[in-house]
Amino acid sequence: MAVTGFLTDSTLCIGCKACEVACKEWNDVPVDGFDWSGLSYDNTLALGASTWRHVKFVEHQPKAGCGGNSPHLSWEFSSDVCKHCENAGCLESCPTGSIVRTEFGGVFVQPDICNGCGYCVVSCPFGVIDRRVGDGRAFKCTFCYDRQKAGMQPACAQACPTSSILFGDLERLHGVADERIETLHRNGLEDARIYDPVDSSVGGIHAFFIVRGDPRSYNLPKSPEIPTVRVAAGWKSAGAAAAVMIGASLMVFALSGRESCR
Amino acid sequence: MTGRVPDESSERRLYELRREAERTGRVEGEGIRPAGAPFPAATSENGYYGLPLLKTPTWTWEVPLYFFVGGAAGAAATIASAAAITRGSGHVVREGRRIALVGALVSLPLLISDLGRPARFLNMLRVFKRQSPMSVGVWTLVAFSTSATAAVLSDELRNHGRGGAPIRAIGTLSGLIAGATGAMMSVYTGVLLGATVVPVWSRNIAILPVHFAASSLGSASSILEMRVGRNRALGVLATISAVLETGLALMPLIAKKVATRAPVLTRSDRASRMLFAAEVLSGPVVLSLRSVGSSRARRLAGLCAIAGSLLTRYGWVEAGRESVREQGAGL
Numbered sequence: 010m011a012v013t014g015f016l017t018d019s020t021l022c023i024g025c026k027a028c029e030v031a032c033k034e035w036n037d038v039p040v041d042g043f044d045w046s047g048l049s050y051d052n053t054l055a056l057g058a059s060t061w062r063h064v065k066f067v068e069h070q071p072k073a074g075c076g077g078n079s080p081h082l083s084w085e086f087s088s089d090v091c092k093h094c095e096n097a098g099c100l101e102s103c104p105t106g107s108i109v110r111t112e113f114g115g116v117f118v119q120p121d122i123c124n125g126c127g128y129c130v131v132s133c134p135f136g137v138i139d140r141r142v143g144d145g146r147a148f149k150c151t152f153c154y155d156r157q158k159a160g161m162q163p164a165c166a167q168a169c170p171t172s173s174i175l176f177g178d179l180e181r182l183h184g185v186a187d188e189r190i191e192t193l194h195r196n197g198l199e200d201a202r203i204y205d206p207v208d209s210s211v212g213g214i215h216a217f218f219i220v221r222g223d224p225r226s227y228n229l230p231k232s233p234e235i236p237t238v239r240v241a242a243g244w245k246s247a248g249a250a251a252a253v254m255i256g257a258s259l260m261v262f263a264l265s266g267r268e269s270c271r
Numbered sequence: 272m273t274g275r276v277p278d279e280s281s282e283r284r285l286y287e288l289r290r291e292a293e294r295t296g297r298v299e300g301e302g303i304r305p306a307g308a309p310f311p312a313a314t315s316e317n318g319y320y321g322l323p324l325l326k327t328p329t330w331t332w333e334v335p336l337y338f339f340v341g342g343a344a345g346a347a348a349t350i351a352s353a354a355a356i357t358r359g360s361g362h363v364v365r366e367g368r369r370i371a372l373v374g375a376l377v378s379l380p381l382l383i384s385d386l387g388r389p390a391r392f393l394n395m396l397r398v399f400k401r402q403s404p405m406s407v408g409v410w411t412l413v414a415f416s417t418s419a420t421a422a423v424l425s426d427e428l429r430n431h432g433r434g435g436a437p438i439r440a441i442g443t444l445s446g447l448i449a450g451a452t453g454a455m456m457s458v459y460t461g462v463l464l465g466a467t468v469v470p471v472w473s474r475n476i477a478i479l480p481v482h483f484a485a486s487s488l489g490s491a492s493s494i495l496e497m498r499v500g501r502n503r504a505l506g507v508l509a510t511i512s513a514v515l516e517t518g519l520a521l522m523p524l525i526a527k528k529v530a531t532r533a534p535v536l537t538r539s540d541r542a543s544r545m546l547f548a549a550e551v552l553s554g555p556v557v558l559s560l561r562s563v564g565s566s567r568a569r570r571l572a573g574l575c576a577i578a579g580s581l582l583t584r585y586g587w588v589e590a591g592r593e594s595v596r597e598q599g600a601g602l
Contacts, residue, residue: 055322067313067319102405102466125391128405133468136601140387145386145388147387226314228324236468237466240402240462243461243477243479247455247458247459247461250461250481251480254346254487254488258353259356261353261508262359263357265502
């Protein structure tokens with residue numbers, strides 16, 4: 010089975026949030042409250058246990074000559090989603106084996122296995138997966154595993170009216186993205202770029218993005234790191250500490266010897 | 272959520288805008304940017320409107336308490352094994368094993384009740400994943416609680432005159448296993464925290480296991496001392512732990528002079544204060560009380576070491592919660 014991917018192009022997004030709605034409907038994701046945030050037109054704010062697609066309304070100052078609707082403000086929309094990492098922190102840390110890699114290359118949480126230990130929550134460098142209050146289990150984008158199995162595209166991609174969300178063969182999408190960047194640069198959007206941290210320990214993402222300017226304005230980390238890279242250092246230190254503890258105990262008792270101790 | 276806060280200047284500007292619109296029929300100005308407004312706030316440094324990128328740890332109060340109980344129980348088993356191997360006090364061996372068992376029995380419900388779905392705890396035992404410190408830790412706890420139970424059972428059987436050679440052998444072997452896995456119990460929780468994306472934990476992954484080992488050793492030797500009375504070996508172990516804790520308490524001060532990047536602690540206040548209090552309580556306070564020499568001072572030193580050890584775990588977990596909310600964390 011070919012590895013599939015998402016290419017989310019923020020230069021095509023109109024912020025209609027159809028992807029959010031389609032995702033909620035298809036996957037039966039519950040409501041997660043409603044508060045006025047005062048942050049642009051975004052009242053959802055972040056991905057979470059009950060938000061698997063999230064449209065960001067990024068107000069930032071554009072580089073001169075790079076378009077935007079005012080010299081002071083450019084308004085980018087970008088539909089965020091689980092990145093389905095090549096090396097996924099959540100998958101590696103999951104102690105139950107609930108999180109698995111599917112035949113389409115996506116990262117999938119098996120809801121019948123997850124026991125809500127919460128370790129994946131602190132293992133995701135993109136802050137995607139979270140434990141659902143009331144339910145207790147961890148949830149995130151399933152990459153519409155059920156729809157993909159039926160040979161269909163994910164609900165968000167299907168609903169997107171501007172082809173900002175493209176779904177398909179990951180290899181092909183990389184080609185599409187390169188072409189799109191060329192076009193954008195030719196049209197004067199010189200700050201358009203691909204966000205796909207291939208050089209980090211994440212090793213690339215299956216749901217990658219076209220953004221404008223610094224990806225960090227979109228809360229996309231510059232060099233995301235999976236926690237697994239530190240595990241060896243941790244065990245080395247732990248082994249040394251445990252050895253010292255055992256050694257010290259042995260030595261102390263050996264030296265204080267057969268002295269009576271009642 | 273961070274809302275816009277109207278202030279004098281924002282209200283004055285609104286009034287000016289209305290006057291301008293009334294007079295000229297159009298507004299040429301830039302509009303209004305009240306203090307605290309998010310416009311335009313999506314930047315490289317702040318990220319997306321300063322909203323935290325990373326998720327806050329979901330762990331509740333049971334987890335740091337488990338870190339403490341499991342660590343102390345583990346270290347008690349290690350001390351008991353060391354005493355058994357060196358043919359030290361039989362009293363220390365028996366009490367150490369009992370404390371290990373009680374700790375293991377308390378640890379399990381703590382660990383289970385923290386789960387979002389406690390009934391599915393056994394799913395932890397579907398797989399063993401060495402790349403996941405939590406998986407390694409759960410299996411360590413299983414091995415530890417099993418061997419601690421066997422060790423105490425064998426002791427009890429022998430007390431009641433039923434201990435044949437096989438029972439004695441099982442007791443010795445399980446005591447040794449409990450001692451080894453007990454040391455793991457004291458340190459693995461440091462790796463568990465360190466191997467995450469939480470900045471303050473992952474930055475300190477090398478220090479966390481050492482800190483937890485010192486802390487566990489301090490609380491276990493103190494609890495044991497309270498049970499068996501004065502014992503030189505236990506006193507030395509408690510002192511070693513207190514010296515280590517003192518070193519950790521001084522570390523941020525030293526580090527600030529030696530290197531620009533302080534290796535321990537966050538910039539955040541509450542957790543820093545908790546951790547500093549914990550280190551002072553289980554370090555210098557214990558040392559000075561022990562130097563007094565009276566049995567009352569020793570008892571007090573024990574209580575301080577236990578309280579400090581507990582506070583250490585709550586401090587580190589709190590530090591993690593604060594750390595993900597720091598500006599630009601994870602960006």
